[in-house]
Amino acid sequence: MSGGDGEVAFFDNVGLRYGTGKEILTDISFSLWPGSFYFLTGASGAGKTSLLKLLYLAQRPSRGIIRMFGSDVITMPRSRLPGFRRRLGVVFQDFRLVDHLSAFDNVALPLRIAGVDESELVQPVSDMLEWVGLAHRSEARPETLSGGEKQRVAIARAVIGRPDILLADEPTGNVDPDMALKLMRLFESLNRLGTTVIVATHDVHLLQNVRSSMIMRLDKGRLADPTGALRYPPRRAATEEAQR
Amino acid sequence: MSQPPLTDAARAGQSAFTGDKARALIPQARLAGPMPWVLAIMVALTVLAAGAGLSLGNLAGGARSELSGGATVQILDADPATRAQQAQAAQEALQSMDMVAQSRLVPQEELDALLEPWLGNAGDAETVPVPALIDVRLGGRATPEAIDRLRDRLADVAPDARIDAQSSWLQPVFSALRSLQYLALALVLLLAVTSAAAVFLAARSALGNNRETIAIVHLLGGTDGQIAQLFQRAVLFDSMLGGAVGLVLGLAAILGLGYQFAALDSGMIASAGLDWLDWILIALIPILGVVLAVATARFTVLAAVRKML
Numbered sequence: 001m002s003g004g005d006g007e008v009a010f011f012d013n014v015g016l017r018y019g020t021g022k023e024i025l026t027d028i029s030f031s032l033w034p035g036s037f038y039f040l041t042g043a044s045g046a047g048k049t050s051l052l053k054l055l056y057l058a059q060r061p062s063r064g065i066i067r068m069f070g071s072d073v074i075t076m077p078r079s080r081l082p083g084f085r086r087r088l089g090v091v092f093q094d095f096r097l098v099d100h101l102s103a104f105d106n107v108a109l110p111l112r113i114a115g116v117d118e119s120e121l122v123q124p125v126s127d128m129l130e131w132v133g134l135a136h137r138s139e140a141r142p143e144t145l146s147g148g149e150k151q152r153v154a155i156a157r158a159v160i161g162r163p164d165i166l167l168a169d170e171p172t173g174n175v176d177p178d179m180a181l182k183l184m185r186l187f188e189s190l191n192r193l194g195t196t197v198i199v200a201t202h203d204v205h206l207l208q209n210v211r212s213s214m215i216m217r218l219d220k221g222r223l224a225d226p227t228g229a230l231r232y233p234p235r236r237a238a239t240e241e242a243q244r
Numbered sequence: 245m246s247q248p249p250l251t252d253a254a255r256a257g258q259s260a261f262t263g264d265k266a267r268a269l270i271p272q273a274r275l276a277g278p279m280p281w282v283l284a285i286m287v288a289l290t291v292l293a294a295g296a297g298l299s300l301g302n303l304a305g306g307a308r309s310e311l312s313g314g315a316t317v318q319i320l321d322a323d324p325a326t327r328a329q330q331a332q333a334a335q336e337a338l339q340s341m342d343m344v345a346q347s348r349l350v351p352q353e354e355l356d357a358l359l360e361p362w363l364g365n366a367g368d369a370e371t372v373p374v375p376a377l378i379d380v381r382l383g384g385r386a387t388p389e390a391i392d393r394l395r396d397r398l399a400d401v402a403p404d405a406r407i408d409a410q411s412s413w414l415q416p417v418f419s420a421l422r423s424l425q426y427l428a429l430a431l432v433l434l435l436a437v438t439s440a441a442a443v444f445l446a447a448r449s450a451l452g453n454n455r456e457t458i459a460i461v462h463l464l465g466g467t468d469g470q471i472a473q474l475f476q477r478a479v480l481f482d483s484m485l486g487g488a489v490g491l492v493l494g495l496a497a498i499l500g501l502g503y504q505f506a507a508l509d510s511g512m513i514a515s516a517g518l519d520w521l522d523w524i525l526i527a528l529i530p531i532l533g534v535v536l537a538v539a540t541a542r543f544t545v546l547a548a549v550r551k552m553l
Contacts, residue, residue: 058463060553079467081553086465098457100271109269112261113466157464 007031007067008165008196009055014064016050024050025221028064030230032165032198037191039207040200042218048200049093051218052167055198056090057081069164086114089163089195093170095154097142103129103149104138107156114161128156132186147174155183165196172203184209261470269461270454270474272481279446279482280489286439287490287533288497290432291526295498297428298522304421307414313345314410315386315394317378321404324373330402331376337401338380343390346381375406386411436536443483443537447475447544462552472545476538483537487530495526 009032016025025047032038040048053059054066057073066073068084076084089110097106104125111121129135132152142150151174158166166187172180180203188210191197198216199206207215214233217224225231274280317334321327331349338347355374363372382390386409398405411418451458458471502517518526 056463058553078550078553082465082467085463090463096456096460096463098269098460101268105265105268108265109461110464112265113461113464113470115261118263118265 006033008034008069010065010067011054012065014054014061014066016047016054016059017062023062023221025054025061025218028223030216030223030225031233032196033233034164034196035191035194036196037188037210037213038196038198038216039210039213040198040216040218041202041204041207043202046218047221048202048218049169052090052169052198052200055165056088056167057085086110086161087164089158089161089166091151091154091158091166091168091171093173095142095150097150097153097157099142102139102141103134103145103153106142106153107160110157110161124160128160129153132156148176148179151175151179151183155186159186159190159195162193163195165198166190168197168199170201171199172201172206177205180206181209261466261473266474267477269457270450270478272478274481275485277482279442279479280486282442282446283439283483283486283533283537284489284493286435286442287487287530288493289490290435290439290529290533291491291494292497293428293431293435294526294529295494295518295522297425297432298518298525300421300425300428302517302519302522304418304425308411308418311411311414312385313382315380315382315391316408316410317347317380317394317398317402318406318408319376319378319402319404320406322373327373327376327404330404331378333401334398334405335378337397338378338394341394341397343383343393344380345383348379350377350379436533439533440536440540443479443540444544446482447479447541448548450475450478451545451548458549459552462549468546468549471549472542475541475545479537479541480534483534484530487533490533491527491530494529498526 009030011028011030014025014028015023016028017023028051040051042048050059054061055068057068060074069087071080071084073081073084098109101109107128108121108125111125112118126135126138129138132155134149134152134156137145137149140149142153145153151171155168155171158168168187171183171187175183184199184206187197187199201207207213214230216230223230317338319327319331319334321330335347335349338344355377359372359374380394384390388409391407391409394407395405398407461471461474498518
């Protein structure tokens with residue numbers, strides 16, 4: 001068994017069931033390496049969102065071992081989990097923006113929660129909104145934004161704190177192909193800066209747009225890993241490939 | 245596409261999440277909501293109950309200290325001459341005792357005046373034998389032992405004397421006052437529990453209304469303490485406003501009742517006034533109310549968010 005020596009995430013025989021129902025995820029084992037880019041694919045209902053929930057620490061598994069940044073997050077006290085969540089950026093499928101806050105305040109929220117002083121966050125948030133093309137909409141509330149604009153606000157919020165891992169659940173589901181491509185370029189830029197990116201999608205066209213990405217395919221709650229590369233990745237090769 | 249403008253500020257952030265931006269995260273009904281007004285009523289009732297309890301305590305305390313050293317000697321002989329002779333002898337004997345601070349033989353005219361409402365002017369010593377009375381003030385408390393010593397001293401000079409400690413007459417009144425004090429204390433506690441329950445329900449309701457926002461803050465790395473603080477601040481404002489309004493209402497009621505009772509011009513009622521320590525205790529009620537409300541909100545929210553991972 002590995003885990004804890006360089007991987008940003010390590011899953012070993014993880015299973016997840018809700019209540020007494022059947023397992024949604026079964027025997028999930030993989031390692032995620034720093035600076036890598038992963039696509040998580042699979043049909044609707046395959047368990048992509050459930051796996052992401054385990055990764056962004058919104059759900060405890062029913063069994064197995066999960067290590068994040070070298071620490072066992074299953075047995076870890078709750079009080080330590082927020083520190084780990086702050087190292088993650090999450091783009092939710094349904095955006096999960098705070099409806100009564102402006103786009104600016106939604107993007108600034110992770111920084112405020114992390115205790116960044118107001119005087120220090122105005123410029124980064126403004127820059128980020130400009131970068132995602134929403135500088136002119138900074139005071140708009142989510143209800144007045146289009147699906148694509150909400151998506152970009154959600155992405156800006158997820159990446160503003162320079163996360164170690166970015167998890168995106170169907171991030172291109174509400175945008176046109178041009179915007180989808182643009183968002184992929186954004187994720188690639190972030191990845192080049194050292195962030196591990198995991199994008200859950202069932203859009204196979206996206207996979208062709210990011211070179212050097214690895215594919216994690218879920219099928220009925222099981223992770224397809226015929227070569228064992230996800231469970232036992234060629235560490236150096238994977239990292240160097242990603243960095244290249 | 246250019247490099248994203250990322251910041252490392254989040255990793256070095258040390259400030260608490262406070263101020264207007266934190267307040268904006270949980271929308272507040274403020275004065276439009278029921279919370280400040282419910283707390284105002286609770287605090288007003290608590291102030292009133294506490295004021296009544298303290299006032300009754302002062303009333304009982306004053307009466308008790310006034311009567312604690314008092315005793316009454318009654319000469320019960322039916323013959324006016326014997327009665328007068330025994331009364332005079334008893335008065336002289338009492339005045340010779342060290343334990344007696346003061347004794348006064350109540351004049352017959354004063355006794356007649358006391359009985360006039362019941363007997364009219366017709367009552368005279370021969371047709372209605374009224375006992376002779378001696379009002380005695382002891383240097384110490386009128387304990388059963390002290391009363392026995394008086395009785396022994398008067399046994400020879402006034403064999404028809406009957407001696408009672410004045411406090412024993414009012415014992416049922418003291419018991420009733422004590423019961424009322426306990427009732428006031430129970431009311432204060434009941435109102436405190438009701439206030440806490442109201443805050444608990446309000447906090448639960450606010451949690452339900454803001455469940456999605458809380459989940460987002462939680463997933464973005466917000467701690468349980470940060471989430472609890474968002475609600476604490478709201479409850480702090482509501483309870484401070486409610487406490488201030490409740491204190492004013494309660495004080496107005498106490499002062500109004502005080503003026504009404506003062507108009508009775510009774511010596512016993514006069515001792516029921518509140519002293520400065522009582523007023524400080526009453527002023528502490530809204531402060532304790534605020535502390536109780538904020539603590540209840542904190543524990544309610546913490547208990548709820550701990551159910552999240």
